[in-house]
Every structure is written in structure tokens, then in C-alpha cells.
Amino acid sequence: MDAPSQAEVLPTHTSALFQVAVKRAAELLRAGELVALPTETVYGLAANAFDTNAVAKIFQIKGRPAHNPIIVHVSSTEMAQRCVEQWPLLADKLSAAFWPGPMTMVLNRSGNVPKNVTAGGKTVGVRWPSHPFIQAVIRECDFPLAAPSANLSNSISPTNAEHVRKSLGGQIKLIVDGGQSQVGIESTVLDLTSHPVRLLRPGMIHEESLLSVLGELALGFGDSEEVLKSPGMLRKHYSPKAKLLILNWANEADLKSQIASNGAGEFSLSQTHVIAHTRIPLSTEFGRVSVIPHDAEAFARAIYAELHHADESGAGLIVVEGLPNTKEWHAIRDRLNRASAD
Numbered sequence: 001m002d003a004p005s006q007a008e009v010l011p012t013h014t015s016a017l018f019q020v021a022v023k024r025a026a027e028l029l030r031a032g033e034l035v036a037l038p039t040e041t042v043y044g045l046a047a048n049a050f051d052t053n054a055v056a057k058i059f060q061i062k063g064r065p066a067h068n069p070i071i072v073h074v075s076s077t078e079m080a081q082r083c084v085e086q087w088p089l090l091a092d093k094l095s096a097a098f099w100p101g102p103m104t105m106v107l108n109r110s111g112n113v114p115k116n117v118t119a120g121g122k123t124v125g126v127r128w129p130s131h132p133f134i135q136a137v138i139r140e141c142d143f144p145l146a147a148p149s150a151n152l153s154n155s156i157s158p159t160n161a162e163h164v165r166k167s168l169g170g171q172i173k174l175i176v177d178g179g180q181s182q183v184g185i186e187s188t189v190l191d192l193t194s195h196p197v198r199l200l201r202p203g204m205i206h207e208e209s210l211l212s213v214l215g216e217l218a219l220g221f222g223d224s225e226e227v228l229k230s231p232g233m234l235r236k237h238y239s240p241k242a243k244l245l246i247l248n249w250a251n252e253a254d255l256k257s258q259i260a261s262n263g264a265g266e267f268s269l270s271q272t273h274v275i276a277h278t279r280i281p282l283s284t285e286f287g288r289v290s291v292i293p294h295d296a297e298a299f300a301r302a303i304y305a306e307l308h309h310a311d312e313s314g315a316g317l318i319v320v321e322g323l324p325n326t327k328e329w330h331a332i333r334d335r336l337n338r339a340s341a342d
């Protein structure tokens with residue numbers, strides 16, 4: 001590929017810069033190139049969803065397995081309808097309630113959507129993101145954008161332009177800086193082809209909000225389903241390079257003894273990065289202690305940046321303070337449990 005050694009990073013913080021970046025992103029996308037764009041959940045690596053060759057580059061650059069389908073991003077329900085075969089009443093209800101926003105609906109795909117977008121499957125995930133930049137680019141292009149998170153396969157999703165630059169900056173031409181992602185973890189994914197609708201990936205739209213629209217909701221996979229419906233549901237996914245432990249401690253001595261007894265004694269405390277929300281260690285022996293507010297929305301917004309930071313600073317061990325066992329923390333617990341899986 002003829003990509004330059006380093007991606008151009010375009011800012012968007014004034015309306016003039018925003019317009020320049022929209023034009024440049026749309027020009028590259030029309031030419032079949034990939035562009036990293038901000039969304040409210042995490043940054044996406046976007047291609048023209050109707051261009052098979054452009055979509056193939058996504059799999060190549062991310063090192064993404066061909067069996068993992070990609071979400072198609074739209075800027076209206078009409079555009080979403082062009083990507084699917086049928087638009088059930090529930091799709092109307094869900095889109096009215098949660099779009100634009102961090103919710104993806106899996107529906108039967110239309111013939112317009114290339115097979116590699118859906119990993120050869122019959123269904124396609126569609127999402128209308130709320131970030132104004134990606135909306136403006138989709139409107140300018142007038143085609144939907146296939147976009148997975150803009151990271152190498154299996155690593156932590158990027159929540160700012162710098163995260164993207166560090167991992168993919170050498171392989172793409174353009175990264176658009178749209179600021180810190182406001183939601184901070186990936187969208188809620190719902191399968192509307194099963195009855196009742198099935199939650200394939202929890203996100204910051206919680207089950208109660210979904211239930212108020214849907215009435216009923218299936219969680220995870222039924223035992224009889226042998227088909228892997230959403231590779232994001234694999235137990236290990238979204239992992240930092242460092243080992244990650246989720247612990248609850250009474251005090252600092254207890255924390256240190258748990259670190260030692262959890263087989264993590266191989267790392268010194270100076271190689272250990274603690275992410276706490278309630279019981280904040282004061283010891284200067286830890287490599288770093290980060291405090292994220294005890295608030296699910298704020299925690300979601302900040303957690304990936306903390307994991308990226310730990311990896312960049314060469315942490316061997318990341319210890320995250322256990323999260324409350326309540327609904328609003330479900331998606332964050334899900335991501336951290338996967339990140340801690342061996």
C-alpha cells in the first residue's frame with residue numbers, strides 16, 4: 001500500500017477546521033481509503049461500506065479475523081434501511097429511543113452490503129452515531145461507513161486521536177481529532193433477528209432502558225447456539241498488554257498482600273498501576289495510582305485511556321478496584337472481566 005509513514009492528524013475545534021477535515025475525510029473515503037474518525041463511543045477505522053476493497057483493507061490493517069463482522073454507520077434511519085432487508089417495528093422503536101447514539105442493531109442484511117462487511121453472514125449491524133463529525137462525513141459522502149474500533153485486533157479501543165496515532169498512525173493517511181470520546185466504551189449491540197431481541201454486547205444504554213422499549217430482552221447466548229454470533233463476546237478481548245487484576249481491598253496492606261498472593265509477585269509495586277474509585281492507596285511505592293470518579297458514566301469515559309496509559313508506561317500489572325454489582329456498571333464490568341481473562 002502507498003500509505004505515508006505517518007498519518008495526517010486533522011483538528012476539528014473550530015468550524016473552519018471541522019469543515020476542512022470533513023472534506024478531506026470524505027475525499028479519501030470516496031477514493032477507497034481508510035480514515036480514523038471520532039465517534040461518541042470509541043474512535044472508528046472507517047471505509048466506504050459499499051466498497052468491498054476498502055473494507056478488505058480494514059481487516060488487513062487491524063489484523064481482524066475474517067469471521068468478525070463490521071458495524072455499518074449511517075446518518076439517518078433511511079440510510080440504515082438501505083442496508084437491511086427488513087425494518088421491523090422494533091427497529092423503529094429502538095431507533096426512535098436511542099439514535100443517534102451508542103446502540104447497534106443487528107438485522108438481516110440487504111444485497112447492497114458487501115459480504116466481507118458481514119463476515120459472510122446474513123445479518124448486518126447498523127448504528128447511527130451521535131458524534132457530529134462522523135455524522136457530517138457520512139452526509140458528505142452519502143454512503144454508509146463500515147467502521148470497527150480503530151485499534152489492532154484484540155487490543156484496547158482508542159478514545160482519543162493519540163491512541164489511534166500510536167497504534168495505526170503508520171498505516172493510514174488520516175486521523176481526525178474529535179476530542180475525547182464522550183461515552184468511552186463500545187456501543188450496545190442488539191440482535192433483532194432473534195426473538196426476543198438478544199443483547200450481544202452490553203454498553204452504556206443499560207438493560208432497564210432497553211426493556212422499557214422492548215418489553216423483553218435475552219442476554220448472552222442460549223446453550224443450543226453453537227454459532228459464534230458476535231466475536232466481541234469471546235471471553236478474552238479488548239486486553240491491555242499488562243496483566244490485569246480486579247481486586248477489592250480493605251486497606252493498603254491488604255491490597256499489597258492480595259497482589260503478592262495473586263501470583264503477581266513477579267511484578268514489583270513500581271511496575272504496578274492501580275486504578276481506584278473508592279479506596280485510594282496513598283503509597284508512593286506503586287508505579288501510578290489513578291483515581292476515576294465512582295460514577296459509571298465518568299468511569300466508562302476514562303477507563304480505556306487509563307489502560308492505554310498503563311501500557312505505554314510499561315506497567316507489568318494493572319490492578320483495578322472492583323466495580324459495584326449494579327446495572328449501570330454492567331458494561332464496564334463486562335469489558336474489565338474480558339481484559340482480565342487469561
Ligand code: TXA
Binds near residue numbers: 200
Ligand atoms: O461503539 C462501537 O460500536 C464502535 C464504534 C466505532 O462505532 N465500533 C466497534 O466495532 O466497537 P468493533 O468492530 O470493534 O466491534 C463490533 C462488535 C463485534 O463484537 C462484532 O462481532 C459485532 O459488533 N458485530 C458486528 N456486526 C455483527 C453482526 N452482523 N452480527 C453479530 N455481531 C456483530
Ligand code: MG
Binds near residue numbers: 148149157
Ligand atoms: Mg473493537
